[in-house]
Amino acid sequence: MASKITFIGAGNMASAIIGGLIDSGVSPSDITATAPNENELASQKARLGINTNTDNNAAVADANVVVLAVKPQIMRSVCEAMRDSVQQQSPLIISIAAGLDAATIDQWLGSNNALVRCMPNTPSLVGIGASGLYANNAVSDEQRTLATQLMEAVGIVEWVEEEILLDAVTAVSGSAPAYFFLMFEAMEEAAVKLGLPAATARRLAIQTALGAATMAQRSDKDPATLKQNVMSPGGTTERAIQHMEDAQLRATIADAMQACAQRAEAMSKELSAN
Template identity: 80%
Template sequence: MASKITFIGAGNMAGAIIGGLTQSGAAPESITATAPNQDELTAIGERLGIHTTTDNAAAVADADVVVLAVKPQIMREVCQKLADSVQKARPLIISIAAGLDATTIDEWLGGGNALVRCMPNTPSLVGQGASGLYANARVSDAQRQIATRLMQAVGIVEWVEDEALLEAVTAVSGSAPAYFFLMFEAMEDAGVTLGLPAETARRLAIQTALGAATMASQSEHDPATLKQNVMSPGGTTERAIAHMEDANLRQTIAEAMQACAERARQMADELAKG
């Protein structure tokens, strides 16, 4: 990726994306990160070999891509201070802030910008992320490819053509790591009740999830078929799955994801109003 990229914000997610980019061949000297904390900048600069500065406007001035990686609560202030520089440079804007819609961010930046919204998730921190992306009408095909390559540095990318579907992405992948962590907790607790040491139960549960996810990602079969393949008639797995079905596990998951998507909509309204 030959573009000059500026990250406004140098936190964990920005660091993960920058690390993924450099590992995949991007030149560190083409990347700049900004933050108000010089110690934070020194650490990321030394670790990744990139340029750093506390001057947001200067970092944007010659950038082809600007990644907004600050907390949603301070996005308005950051964007409004950047607006003049963005209007002059006209870079591709990529926002990884949850909840803030493209129109709101574009207005805060002065309007008329090519803007991509991205909903990443925390496994991006270990290069196994899943990101949903949405582009406004001003984003070119070439800029879509840039955004795709940038987020592929930390995992897989799926585009949605309706911005409202990012709320569904939040429910399916953005918040979903916590669903699986809850499952690990529950399995560990049950394993202990059945007599296993906690550490043993935890390792078995996590490794099994890793193996199942790897199988699902590499298999030509859908999850329903893979599940059925594990279930022998009258066997242990069939008994466990039957109990989960009787307990309406599917409905619980569906309702939880609906609640997640609804909260995402509420947060978007709250953040836009400031």
Template identity: 70%
Template sequence: MASKVTFIGAGNMAGAIIGGMIESGVSPDDIMATSPSDDILAPLRERLSIHTATDNAAAVAESDVVVLAVKPQIMREVCEKMRDAVQARRPLIVSVAAGLPAETLEHWLGGDLPLVRCMPNTPALVGAGAAGLYANANVDDAQRRLATELMEAVGLVEWVDDEALLDAVTAVSGSAPAYFFLMFEAMEETGVKLGLPADTARRLAMQTALGAAKMALSSDKLPGELKRNVMSPGGTTERAVEHLEEAGLRRIMAEAMTACADRASEMADELGKR
């Protein structure tokens, strides 16, 4: 990636992506981050040797890619203040802000811009993220590759052709780390009841989840087959899985994920009207 990239916002997600970019070979000299406060920028500048600025418009004037990484609640004000600079430069816009539709963002920035919406998740902070991306009609193939490289620096990237599917991405990966953290809590609590020390139960549960995910990602077998391979007839795993099925785990997950996707859609409507 030989493009100049500016991050509007210097929070955890921006820092994670910048760190991943540098690890993948992008020169810190090609990266800028902005924030109203130099106190926020200083640690990022010192740790990663990137450029920083407190003036968004000036930073955008030198950029090929602009990553919107501020809170959705202040996004309109931020976009409108740098609208003229964006229209003069016409960079690729990549938004990692949850809930804000591409059309709304493009309107706030003056319209007729190449814009990619990204739904990342928090494991990006440790280089193991999963992100869903959507491009508007103004994004060309080279810009899609740029956006892919940007987010692949911190994990897996999947594109969707319909922006509404980002709500499903939110349910499947964006919010999903919390589902697993809840399972870790439940497994730790039960492990303690069965006699294990809490830290032992916690580490065993987390390592097992990591191992299962690695097996699934590296295998050509579907999860159902991998599950069956662990289940000896009449054995312990079969008993546990049968209990989970009888208790309605599939129904519970479907209801929870549908509620998540519905809320993502509601938030898009709420934020887009501001």
């Protein structure tokens, strides 16, 4: 990946992507991170050996890729302040800010920018994330490949061809780590009621989830088949699954994901209006 990459913002997600890029072979000297003051950048500079800057415009001046990694609430002021530099340099813009649509960010940056919206998730912090990406019409095939390579540094990448589908990505992967954490929490509580120590229950539940996910990832069988393979007629697993089906677990999950996607859409409208 022969590019100069600037991260506007140096929070947890930016640091995770930077670390993944360096692990994948990108030179720290090709990466710059910015923040309002040097104290916020000191740890990244010391730990990762990257360039740092408190001046966004200076950091954009020689960048081929600019990753917008600031909070959505301050995105407008950040973008408008570096509009001229972005227009002069014409880098690929990648936004990892939730809820802000591509057209709004493009307008704040002066319009006609090659812009990719990315919906990552928190497992990116440990290198096994899942990111959904959308590109506007100004993004070239080469830039699309570049965005893929950048986000694959922290996990898998899936592209969507309609921006509205990022709301579905939010529901199925962006917010979904919390669904599984809730499952771990509920399983631990139930196991304690069955007599297991909490720590034992937690370790068993988490390891089982890891094993099931790994099996699903490596198998050519769909989840329904894998589920069926664990079940024996009249056995313990069948009894548990039947109880979940009777309790309308599928409908609960579907309703929750629908609510998540609807909230993502509403947040986008709220943020763009501001």
